[in-house]
Amino acid sequence: MEDVADLRRFNRYFTRRIGVLDDHYLGQDRPLGEARLLFEIGDGVSLRELRTRLGLDAGYLSRLARALEAQGMVRVGVPPHDNRLRIVEPTPAGRVEVEEQNRRADALAAGLLQALTPDQRAELTGALATAERLLRLAGITVEVVDGAAPDARACLDAYAADIDARFPEGFDASDLVGPEEVSGEAGAFLVAYEGGGDGVEGPGARPVGCGALRRLEPGVGEIRHVWVHRDARRLGLARRLLAGLEDAARARGLDVVRLDTHRTLTEAQAMYRACGYTEIPAYVDHVYAHHWFEKRLTDGPAS
Amino acid sequence: MEDVADLRRFNRYFTRRIGVLDDHYLGQDRPLGEARLLFEIGDGVSLRELRTRLGLDAGYLSRLARALEAQGMVRVGVPPHDNRLRIVEPTPAGRVEVEEQNRRADALAAGLLQALTPDQRAELTGALATAERLLRLAGITVEVVDGAAPDARACLDAYAADIDARFPEGFDASDLVGPEEVSGEAGAFLVAYEGGGDGVEGPGARPVGCGALRRLEPGVGEIRHVWVHRDARRLGLARRLLAGLEDAARARGLDVVRLDTHRTLTEAQAMYRACGYTEIPAYVDHVYAHHWFEKRLTDGPAS
DNA sequence: ATAGTTCTTTGACTAAAGTCAAAGAACTAT
DNA sequence: ATAGTTCTTTGACTTTAGTCAAAGAACTAT
Numbered sequence: 001m002e003d004v005a006d007l008r009r010f011n012r013y014f015t016r017r018i019g020v021l022d023d024h025y026l027g028q029d030r031p032l033g034e035a036r037l038l039f040e041i042g043d044g045v046s047l048r049e050l051r052t053r054l055g056l057d058a059g060y061l062s063r064l065a066r067a068l069e070a071q072g073m074v075r076v077g078v079p080p081h082d083n084r085l086r087i088v089e090p091t092p093a094g095r096v097e098v099e100e101q102n103r104r105a106d107a108l109a110a111g112l113l114q115a116l117t118p119d120q121r122a123e124l125t126g127a128l129a130t131a132e133r134l135l136r137l138a139g140i141t142v143e144v145v146d147g148a149a150p151d152a153r154a155c156l157d158a159y160a161a162d163i164d165a166r167f168p169e170g171f172d173a174s175d176l177v178g179p180e181e182v183s184g185e186a187g188a189f190l191v192a193y194e195g196g197g198d199g200v201e202g203p204g205a206r207p208v209g210c211g212a213l214r215r216l217e218p219g220v221g222e223i224r225h226v227w228v229h230r231d232a233r234r235l236g237l238a239r240r241l242l243a244g245l246e247d248a249a250r251a252r253g254l255d256v257v258r259l260d261t262h263r264t265l266t267e268a269q270a271m272y273r274a275c276g277y278t279e280i281p282a283y284v285d286h287v288y289a290h291h292w293f294e295k296r297l298t299d300g301p302a303s
Numbered sequence: 304m305e306d307v308a309d310l311r312r313f314n315r316y317f318t319r320r321i322g323v324l325d326d327h328y329l330g331q332d333r334p335l336g337e338a339r340l341l342f343e344i345g346d347g348v349s350l351r352e353l354r355t356r357l358g359l360d361a362g363y364l365s366r367l368a369r370a371l372e373a374q375g376m377v378r379v380g381v382p383p384h385d386n387r388l389r390i391v392e393p394t395p396a397g398r399v400e401v402e403e404q405n406r407r408a409d410a411l412a413a414g415l416l417q418a419l420t421p422d423q424r425a426e427l428t429g430a431l432a433t434a435e436r437l438l439r440l441a442g443i444t445v446e447v448v449d450g451a452a453p454d455a456r457a458c459l460d461a462y463a464a465d466i467d468a469r470f471p472e473g474f475d476a477s478d479l480v481g482p483e484e485v486s487g488e489a490g491a492f493l494v495a496y497e498g499g500g501d502g503v504e505g506p507g508a509r510p511v512g513c514g515a516l517r518r519l520e521p522g523v524g525e526i527r528h529v530w531v532h533r534d535a536r537r538l539g540l541a542r543r544l545l546a547g548l549e550d551a552a553r554a555r556g557l558d559v560v561r562l563d564t565h566r567t568l569t570e571a572q573a574m575y576r577a578c579g580y581t582e583i584p585a586y587v588d589h590v591y592a593h594h595w596f597e598k599r600l601t602d603g604p605a606s
Numbered sequence: 607a608t609a610g611t612t613c614t615t616t617g618a619c620t621a622a623a624g625t626c627a628a629a630g631a632a633c634t635a636t
Numbered sequence: 637a638t639a640g641t642t643c644t645t646t647g648a649c650t651t652t653a654g655t656c657a658a659a660g661a662a663c664t665a666t
Contacts, residue, residue: 011412014314014435017438109314127433127434131427
């Protein structure tokens with residue numbers, strides 16, 4: 001558990017060094033709660049959204065928002081479609097204040113980096129980018145859900161929209177797997193969830209990827225619809241999904257998985273190869289398939 | 304200022320994701336202030352030390368400590384040498400509580416890393432180590448001080464002790480530069496300070512390195528006693544000091560700087576070479592010198 | 607011995623942050 | 637239309653975190 005100690009060590013150092021400062025300087029003229037809220041409001045959100053995002057008490061939040069309104073920092077309005085809700089928007093004065101917050105934070109960060117050479121800065125931002133990428137990946141959980149679950153269908157819709165935009169010939173959504181093909185013993189449907197702001201399971205978790213496994217013929221499964229949300233790409237999530245689907249295949253007694261892919265999806269093809277898939281002749285023929293891959297699952301330390 | 308944005312971005316993500324959680328879970332049973340204090344107490348410190356380290360109000364701190372005492376978490380005693388001071392030590396119950404805090408934080412960190420493969424964890428800890436190294440380096444300021452200043456002498460003492468332990472023949476401190484050689488126009492003495500916990504100038508700053516420049520002959524300077532504290536090595540600080548000394552030499556109209564080094568200090572030799580120094584014949588002869596280096600300062604974009 | 611300084615304690619406050627419950631308006635599903 | 641749910645507001649609190657000043661005990665330097 002060396003890693004754990006390293007992470008905690010960094011956390012201690014970093015929050016001492018930067019996190020605390022940031023907060024402290026951020027709201028010099030007003031209470032931290034208000035300053036943070038004003039910052040979170042951005043270009044306008046509903047109180048409801050803020051409440052779940054920040055985990056604040058409804059009463060407390062209401063008062064904070066009204067206090068900001070009284071100071072002329074925000075306008076509180078009612079959205080057209082639901083009169084229970086309140087949407088909070090910054091006034092010009094509020095925007096100025098946020099700008100000021102940002103300038104202060106920028107100045108602080110700039111002062112912090114000042115002593116470094118351009119090379120060192122580049123190294124630092126590279127390291128931070130790597131760390132963020134891996135921390136994000138670590139915060140994503142992959143779960144088996146029913147093929148008919150709303151999250152599953154939402155992912156497939158997003159997938160269909162993505163590739164419809166990408167394939168020159170477009171994509172017809174009727175080619176998607178049906179819920180019954182990927183449920184229970186017949187197959188599996190995985191959804192990747194990126195946790196809310198705090199990284200633990202909670203109301204903020206949203207689907208950022210999916211993948212389906214269905215039975216093709218005895219002992220042979222087919223992997224379909226491996227998709228990762230635009231915001232969650234380049235984290236290594238597709239590999240995680242793929243590995244999860246392979247596990248599901250093994251658990252269902254399948255020795256081989258196959259998949260096909262479109263000629264335009266070259267990164268996907270490279271990934272399949274890197275994950276141990278080998279190209280094979282067409283095992284099925286349909287419009288969007290130009291390359292076919294296969295992987296034996298029985299080799300290696302399979303259960 | 305792309306770097307600044309990157310740093311702030313990471314800061315936002317990281318504190319949201321980890322920092323906040325850590326704090327929140329740390330003190331589930333008691334107020335954060337108390338929990339943090341108990342944690343900071345460690346194996347026992349004086350209130351005075353805590354006050355400067357945490358920047359707390361004396362009255363507030365006194366009450367916090369007494370509250371912990373009333374709960375049986377700490378014992379407050381008087382040190383033998385000064386009856387004004389109070390030293391706070393954890394009781395067995397207090398230690399158990401800190402252990403519990405640590406277990407929680409460890410579990411949290413472990414849960415966070417759980418989804419990563421060993422390779423990914425190694426990549427993450429590597430990136431965090433790099434980031435920490437560069438952030439520390441960024442938090443170190445190099446200042447010109449008088450050669451007779453207490454910090455200067457303290458650094459030279461530490462330097463002498465270090466190389467005395469390192470040279471097979473030991474080191475005689477009478478070989479150190481005198482204060483007058485490195486002050487004003489005659490030369491320069493640089494001290495590197497690592498800021499306190501918060502990274503800004505403050506009471507916590509402590510000297511972690513030094514370097515001296517003296518005039519050797521017209522137009523030629525000599526760099527001596529470049530030293531970095533054990534805790535601040537491998538950050539790239541020696542290079543910073545060297546660059547600072549070269550600037551000081553340029554500012555004094557010197558075109559060339561020389562230095563000598565002991566045969567055992569191979570990393571130093573490698574660093575000098577990497578910084579543009581070339582080995583030359585002995586320009587002076589004394590016991591601890593086995594390699595001599597020189598660098599012209601007039602090339603490049605000198606002022 | 608004395609004056610000045612350091613350190614802690616105590617009293618008297620304040621502001622911020624947050625909790626809980628009740629109530630009312632507005633929506634949704636049946 | 638009715639019952640149940642969602643969302644915000646308000647009132648009445650509590651706890652936490654912190655500030656400031658005065659005072660007293662203990663030290664240090666002269």
